[in-house]
Amino acid sequence: MLNYPKSNLDAIFMESQRIFSEIEKQKNRMTQALTELIRTPAIAPENGGEGELKKAEKLMQMLELVGFDKIERYDAEDERVPSKKRPNIIAYCYGQSDAERLWIVTHLDVVPPGKESLWTVTKPFEPVVREGRIYGRGSEDNGQSMVASIFAVNALKNLDVKPKRTIALAFVADEEEGSTYGIQHLIKQELFKKDDLIVVPDSGNENGSFIEIAEKSGLRFRVRTIGKQTHASRPDKGLNAHRIGMEYTLTLDKMLHEKYSLKDKYFDPQESTFEPTKKDKNVDAVNIIPGEDVIHFDCRILPNYNLEETLKDILGLAEEFEKKTEAKIKIEIERKIVAPKPTDANSKIVVMLKQAIKKGRGIESKVGGIGGGTCARFFRKIGIAAAVWSTVDETAHQPDEYAKIENLVNDAKVFAFLAIS
Numbered sequence: 223m224l225n226y227p228k229s230n231l232d233a234i235f236m237e238s239q240r241i242f243s244e245i246e247k248q249k250n251r252m253t254q255a256l257t258e259l260i261r262t263p264a265i266a267p268e269n270g271g272e273g274e275l276k277k278a279e280k281l282m283q284m285l286e287l288v289g290f291d292k293i294e295r296y297d298a299e300d301e302r303v304p305s306k307k308r309p310n311i312i313a314y315c316y317g318q319s320d321a322e323r324l325w326i327v328t329h330l331d332v333v334p335p336g337k338e339s340l341w342t343v344t345k346p347f348e349p350v351v352r353e354g355r356i357y358g359r360g361s362e363d364n365g366q367s368m369v370a371s372i373f374a375v376n377a378l379k380n381l382d383v384k385p386k387r388t389i390a391l392a393f394v395a396d397e398e399e400g401s402t403y404g405i406q407h408l409i410k411q412e413l414f415k416k417d418d419l420i421v422v423p424d425s426g427n428e429n430g431s432f433i434e435i436a437e438k439s440g441l442r443f444r445v446r447t448i449g450k451q452t453h454a455s456r457p458d459k460g461l462n463a464h465r466i467g468m469e470y471t472l473t474l475d476k477m478l479h480e481k482y483s484l485k486d487k488y489f490d491p492q493e494s495t496f497e498p499t500k501k502d503k504n505v506d507a508v509n510i511i512p513g514e515d516v517i518h519f520d521c522r523i524l525p526n527y528n529l530e531e532t533l534k535d536i537l538g539l540a541e542e543f544e545k546k547t548e549a550k551i552k553i554e555i556e557r558k559i560v561a562p563k564p565t566d567a568n569s570k571i572v573v574m575l576k577q578a579i580k581k582g583r584g585i586e587s588k589v590g591g592i593g594g595g596t597c598a599r600f601f602r603k604i605g606i607a608a609a610v611w612s613t614v615d616e617t618a619h620q621p622d623e624y625a626k627i628e629n630l631v632n633d634a635k636v637f638a639f640l641a642i643s
């Protein structure tokens with residue numbers, strides 16, 4: 223715990239109760255704000271989307287109503303989207319001190335909805351509220367935290383409370399596809415200082431008791447198998463790339479799981495994960511034997527392992543298969559992220575967050591690591607402590623994604639407590 227004089231703590235406690243009840247009063251507006259945001263898709267060009275501009279414009283209108291002290295835009299240029307812009311917004315609420323800022327970083331973009339028929343409650347971008355949950359793509363990831371952070375500041379503004387330190391809410395683009403046009407673009411503007419306090423509410427658990435301070439390394443690659451296309455009735459005249467691709471993939475899958483089987487209690491799940499995920503379309507008709515076949519892998523690897531070593535194994539097996547089958551197997555790296563050094567469990571932001579969770583949600587929290595990559599890793603990379611926390615049922619990236627209204631409200635209380643403590 224931080225060492226406050228007792229009278230000071232009493233004052234913070236009294237103030238927090240006032241703020242908490244103000245946040246409670248805003249519950250319907252918060253619900254409305256989140257449903258409004260879900261209505262505007264913000265999908266990356268990699269996934270066939272137009273980017274985040276429309277959603278950012280809607281968000282700007284919401285921010286204007288709150289009365290932030292300053293709102294800035296740091297758009298990154300991107301030729302692939304119609305507007306040529308990937309928007310990044312920062313909204314400031316000035317505090318008594320500007321020495322160490324409290325940053326709450328959330329992302330505007332969402333992943334594609336996937337097969338729409340799997341959505342049973344509503345269509346992905348037509349949000350509905352049912353039994354205390356808001357359903358829709360982007361509700362949990364990352365709309366809930368966006369809205370919670372805005373309404374934490376909104377409560378302070380409504381009550382004329384000046385936070386202890388300046389709060390800066392950053393709403394960034396491109397989180398789901400590598401953050402080049404998002405948080406990495408902001409970091410290049412040198413907006414963040416060593417002593418700043420960074421919260422990235424983009425992962426968490428069901429009751430809000432988990433603070434993430436470490437992440438696994440990430441590796442994405444394509445397995446491109448090249449054989450020879452031919453008629454399905456004459457396989458003897460060609461080389462079926464699809465079959466060889468599948469065989470290689472399954473062998474690789476088994477090899478990786480067996481060799482990289484270490485478990486680390488710090489992480490959830492405890493082991494490295496290696497998953498064949500996306501399958502590119504190959505031929506147009508059933509009676510054609512594919513001459514080319516592409517399967518994608520998504521791997522989350524414990525920081526104990528050297529990624530280069532893993533890659534060597536992947537390439538080695540491809541070479542073996544090439545010799546055996548006469549097909550060409552190309553391994554094409556899509557993304558390689560080496561996990562940075564974890565945030566210190568005793569860093570100021572982690573200690574403050576623990577206290578805020580206790581006051582805002584009434585529970586003790588624990589620290590640990592996860593397999594997902596968030597914006598936090600880019601701060602860790604440049605030596606700034608960042609803590610990842612939110613309260614979620616972990617429905618992100620799934621059909622029927624939802625956010626609980628209760629979590630929306632209670633997470634806002636934690637953010638507000640951070641601002642005044």
Ligand SMILES: [Zn+2]
Binds near residue numbers: 329363364397424
């Ligand atoms: Zn997210």
